[in-house]
Amino acid sequence: MSRSVGRAHRLAQPRRARVEADPVDGRPLTVGERAVDAVRESWLVEDRWWNGSPIRRRYWEVVTTCGRDLEIFHDLRGGSWFVQR
Amino acid sequence: MFVSIVCVLLPRFELAVAAGDREELLREPAALAPEPGREARVGEASPAAEAFGIHAGIPLGEALARCPSLRLIPPDPAGVADRWERLLVRLESIGAAVEPERPGLVCFDARGLLRLHGGSLERLLDAARRALRQSARFGVGPSRFCAFAAASRARARRPEIVAGGEAEAAAYLATRSVALLRGRYETAALPESLERLGIGTLGELAALPRPAVADRFGAAGLLAHELAHGRDGKLAPRQPPERLAEELELPEALSGVQLDRALELLVDRLLARRERRGRTLRTVVLSAALVEGGTWRDHVPFREALADAQRMRLALAQRLRLLPAPAERLRLAVERFGPPASDQRSLLDEAGAVRRSRLREAVRQARAAAGPDAALRVLAVEAESRVPERRVVLTPFE
Numbered sequence: 001m002s003r004s005v006g007r008a009h010r011l012a013q014p015r016r017a018r019v020e021a022d023p024v025d026g027r028p029l030t031v032g033e034r035a036v037d038a039v040r041e042s043w044l045v046e047d048r049w050w051n052g053s054p055i056r057r058r059y060w061e062v063v064t065t066c067g068r069d070l071e072i073f074h075d076l077r078g079g080s081w082f083v084q085r
Numbered sequence: 086m087f088v089s090i091v092c093v094l095l096p097r098f099e100l101a102v103a104a105g106d107r108e109e110l111l112r113e114p115a116a117l118a119p120e121p122g123r124e125a126r127v128g129e130a131s132p133a134a135e136a137f138g139i140h141a142g143i144p145l146g147e148a149l150a151r152c153p154s155l156r157l158i159p160p161d162p163a164g165v166a167d168r169w170e171r172l173l174v175r176l177e178s179i180g181a182a183v184e185p186e187r188p189g190l191v192c193f194d195a196r197g198l199l200r201l202h203g204g205s206l207e208r209l210l211d212a213a214r215r216a217l218r219q220s221a222r223f224g225v226g227p228s229r230f231c232a233f234a235a236a237s238r239a240r241a242r243r244p245e246i247v248a249g250g251e252a253e254a255a256a257y258l259a260t261r262s263v264a265l266l267r268g269r270y271e272t273a274a275l276p277e278s279l280e281r282l283g284i285g286t287l288g289e290l291a292a293l294p295r296p297a298v299a300d301r302f303g304a305a306g307l308l309a310h311e312l313a314h315g316r317d318g319k320l321a322p323r324q325p326p327e328r329l330a331e332e333l334e335l336p337e338a339l340s341g342v343q344l345d346r347a348l349e350l351l352v353d354r355l356l357a358r359r360e361r362r363g364r365t366l367r368t369v370v371l372s373a374a375l376v377e378g379g380t381w382r383d384h385v386p387f388r389e390a391l392a393d394a395q396r397m398r399l400a401l402a403q404r405l406r407l408l409p410a411p412a413e414r415l416r417l418a419v420e421r422f423g424p425p426a427s428d429q430r431s432l433l434d435e436a437g438a439v440r441r442s443r444l445r446e447a448v449r450q451a452r453a454a455a456g457p458d459a460a461l462r463v464l465a466v467e468a469e470s471r472v473p474e475r476r477v478v479l480t481p482f483e
Contacts, residue, residue: 047472
């Protein structure tokens with residue numbers, strides 16, 4: 001079937017999240033209503049810098065106090081936080 | 086515009102059922118204890134406990150810190166489900182197509198029922214009250230949430246009626262506390278945050294710009310904003326269920342292997358019931374009365390509709406392991422039936438071509454019923470991309 005794949009059908013779309021971060025090192029302290037219990041990993045993604053919509057994100061894999069393992073990122077261009085998994 | 090939604094509210098229904106005939110408990114600070122194996126949060130609280138700031142959903146530790154003399158009542162989920170089902174059936178007996186929100190809160194549409202009950206709302210409410218045979222609060226309004234807000238202010242024999250449409254509902258709700266949002270599962274967590282931000286009434290919430298609410302509170306905030314404006318989703322009445330259950334009194338409190346034997350017997354008895362008419366079982370409810378008091382209840386949807394006693398026992402035995410204490414009574418009830426057993430064929434034993442053709446037909450039927458996006462598959466388009474949302478997309482099944 002020849003059907004174009006629209007934006008709405010991508011998986012793992014980032015969803016906006018309420019995150020409070022440490023003002024010094026940017027480490028997330030709370031995600032939504034939950035406090036962050038542990039930070040498992042952090043990495044930087046810089047991509048698409050060769051075209052008009054570059055991506056600069058600081059990713060954090062965190063575990064909240066309810067035991068959920070979340071992958072969140074701070075959009076370093078727009079300043080907002082998103083949850084991706 | 087005519088008011089259409091009737092909300093019936095039985096305050097502290099779960100607490101009252103769990104307390105049973107120990108009514109004096111409800112005059113003291115008391116709350117439902119957390120269910121075994123669930124998060125340690127208290128359930129519904131008595132008025133005396135509410136005076137200490139205790140309400141359903143707060144952590145157990147916090148509740149005990151606020152009121153050290155708080156009495157914890159073991160929950161009775163099986164008793165609540167039975168009693169609630171009886172009340173719903175009584176409401177259905179007057180012709181109401183009910184949508185239960187949670188035990189103790191149910192709505193139905195008054196339009197279409199008025200002519201059955203003498204043409205006036207008061208007579209319809211009287212009929213509902215007589216059918217219930219117990220004290221309840223009635224609220225009527227143009228939307229479900231407005232009717233719920235009205236019911237929470239109504240008195241036992243004096244219903245609260247909000248006439249008019251969306252604008253009148255918004256005006257009625259404007260002065261009401263945001264704590265009403267606790268009545269809806271989706272918005273239950275919001276009142277605490279709203280109150281911290283100084284937003285005490287639904288009118289103040291409605292006055293906030295919609296994008297600001299969306300940014301701060303997400304989907305739950307948007308729903309609360311809609312509700313505060315007097316708008317709400319349509320009623321989705323339930324299909325009255327067919328009741329089929331088997332129960333076993335256990336001579337002495339059982340656990341372990343003996344309990345497995347009891348389960349085996351229950352499954353065999355249930356499958357042998359004539360009312361099953363050869364149908365498979367899709368979802369069952371396993372419940373038990375515990376020797377320590379209280380009950381335990383687990384809702385078990387099978388991965389596929391079953392009529393095979395052995396497979397059913399295997400699935401249910403896993404759930405029985407979660408029983409928090411020895412049981413003195415065990416009950417197995419059918420919640421939803423599947424197609425007749427003769428329609429069930431093994432997918433794996435058939436030839437590939439037959440299987441593919443059946444799959445194509447299933448996809449076709451699912452799309453006819455739920456639209457073109459009903460059957461999709463995952464396709465890796467940039468599997469190595471460092472940006473997660475670029476890696477895979479959903480695409481039509483074939």
